[in-house]
Amino acid sequence: AQSVSQHNHHVILSEAASLELGCNYSYGGTVNLFWYVQYPGQHLQLLLKYFSGDPLVKGIKGFEAEFIKSKFSFNLRKPSVQWSDTAEYFCAVTPYNNNDMRFGAGTRLTVKP
């Protein structure tokens, strides 16, 4: 089965700082990639997803992610974070055309006002 690694467990930033969260996956075939966010006390919400085409994907709330196939990576970025971005971020992967979703360990982002 596919697996996902998120190397940053806890990231602390000040408002307006730039953000990049790492995500690497392992799978022998074609994959679809996702970033989910979990705000405190809330359910998981989809930030963005990559299926095919332009490897630079733009999502909600100013987030974007770039799929680099050669590096098996799908890093999440945001140019300027806000206090309201404080949350847990999960990278996830499914095999192409399959709903079997596997998650990374998550990265907790704390944005200081």
Added chain:
Amino acid sequence: GAVVSQHPSWVICKSGTSVKIECRSLDFQATTMFWYRQFPKQSLMLMATSNEGSKATYEQGVEKDKFLINHASLTLSTLTVTSAHPEDSSFYICSASRGGYTGELFFGEGSRLTVL
């Protein structure tokens, strides 16, 4: 949007009792639902895949007799933790797919189980 709701949000039970958690898709039919377990500060671990009208498919290492899954309708799947023990205390999350492959799963709020 597609809404998935879990009930209860949290439950405390005594060791040895059974607890049922419901996962409902409120505004769409979910042919497939997934159950995850999340330990503190850890990722979501897929426990089983639940297909309406058929037996659930469990991930390796997940006890079928311990975690009973029923997907009796297109809008409801249930997870029953049987003879719960303190080590079963965890956050249980379900997700649902509309059908086919759309690439998006819709998640419930999660249910926190504490076994005393």
